[in-house]
C-alpha cells in the first residue's frame with residue numbers, strides 16, 4: 155500500500171498531492187509542469203515536503219508532524235529513469251549485483267536468476283553497457299532496481315527515449331513485474347497507452363493539484379482529460395468481449411452492447427474481456443447505420459458533448475450499454491450533420507485502424 159499526502163512550495167509553484175493505492179501500478183499523469191517529477195522527488199526522498207506524510211507498505215518514510223524523514227538511501231526505493239544510468243565500466247552482471255548490494259542480506263527475497271529470466275537478459279550478462287541497445291539497457295536498469303528488493307519501484311518516463319518497437323518489448327516486461335513480484339510501483343509517463351496498459355490507479359495532476367483519481371476508463375473517459383492530451387494521441391478505451399474468430403477472413407470480433415468491431419489476425423480467448431484503445435482521429439460519425447461502406451466497425455451511441463478547437467471538433471459519444479468513444483472530426487462535418495447533445499449517432503472506424511501494433515492496443519482487463 156502506498157499512502158501519499160504532501161504539500162510543498164517550490165518557487166511560485168505549490169504542490170498539494172494526496173493519493174493511496176494498493177499493490178499494482180499508480181500512474182502520475184498530467185501535462186508538463188503539473189508536478190509529476192516533484193511528486194516523485196518527494197517519494198524518493200530527494201525533496202522534503204513542507205507538510206504531510208508518505209507511507210509505503212507500513213513503513214513511514216516521511217511524517218512532518220512526527221518529525222520523521224528517512225533519507226533517500228535508506229528508503230528501499232528502486233528508481234528507473236528515462237536514461238538507464240548504468241555504470242559504464244561494469245558488466246551487466248556487475249550492474250545487476252550492484253542493485254542487490256542495497257538489499258539487506260536477510261531481505262534478498264528477489265532471486266537474481268528469476269529477474270534475469272523475467273527480463274530476458276541472460277545472454278547479456280557479460281556485456282558492457284555500451285554494447286547494449288537502448289531497450290536492453292533499460293531492461294538491465296529495471297533489473298538493477300528490482301534486485302535491490304525495493305519496497306517501491308518508481309518509473310520516471312522509462313520508455314520515453316525508446317522507439318515504438320522497443321517500447322512494445324518492454325511494456326509486457328513491466329506488466330510481468332507488476333504481476334509476479336507484487337511490488338507497488340509509481341509510474342510517470344506522458345504516454346496514454348503506457349498508463350492505460352499498466353496502471354490500476356491513475357492520479358491526474360494539474361497545476362500541482364490532484365484533478366482526479368481513478369482507473370483508466372474513468373480518467374480517460376473524461377473529456378477534460380482528453381482535451382489535455384495532444385489531438386493525435388487522444389484515444390477512447392472500450393471494454394469488449396472476444397468472440398469466435400472468423401478463419402476465412404482472419405478476423406476476430408470484439409463485442410459490445412453498442413455493436414461490434416473486427417480485429418485482423420488477433421487470437422484472443424473467446425469470452426475474455428479486453429480493453430481496446432481507439433484513436434479519436436480514426437473515428438468517423440454517421441447519422442445512419444451504414445450498409446454500403448467498407449468500414450465494418452460500427453458502434454451505436456448518443457452525442458453527450460462536443461468541444462470545438464478551431465477547425466476541429468472533439469465529439470463525445472456515450473455508447474449504448476456502457477462506455478464512451480471520442481471522435482475528432484472537422485467543424486464543417488460537425489455542422490453539416492447538425493450534431494448536438496442527444497443526437498443518435500454511429501461511430502465508425504476501419505479494421506485497419508486497429509491493425510498496426512494491434513496487439514499493443516488490446517489489453518487484458520486489470521482487476
Ligand SMILES: Nc1ncnc2c1ncn2[C@@H]1O[C@H](COP(=O)(O)OP(=O)(O)OP(=O)(O)O)[C@@H](O)[C@H]1O
Pocket residue numbers: 164165166167184185186187188189190191192193
Ligand atoms: N527547484 C524548483 N524551483 C522552482 N520551481 C520549480 C522547481 N522544481 C520544479 N519547479 C516547478 O514546479 C512545477 C512542476 O514541475 P515538475 O517537474 O514536477 O513537472 P512535471 O509534471 O514533471 O513536468 P514534465 O512532464 O515536463 O517533466 C513546474 O512549474 C516547475 O517549473
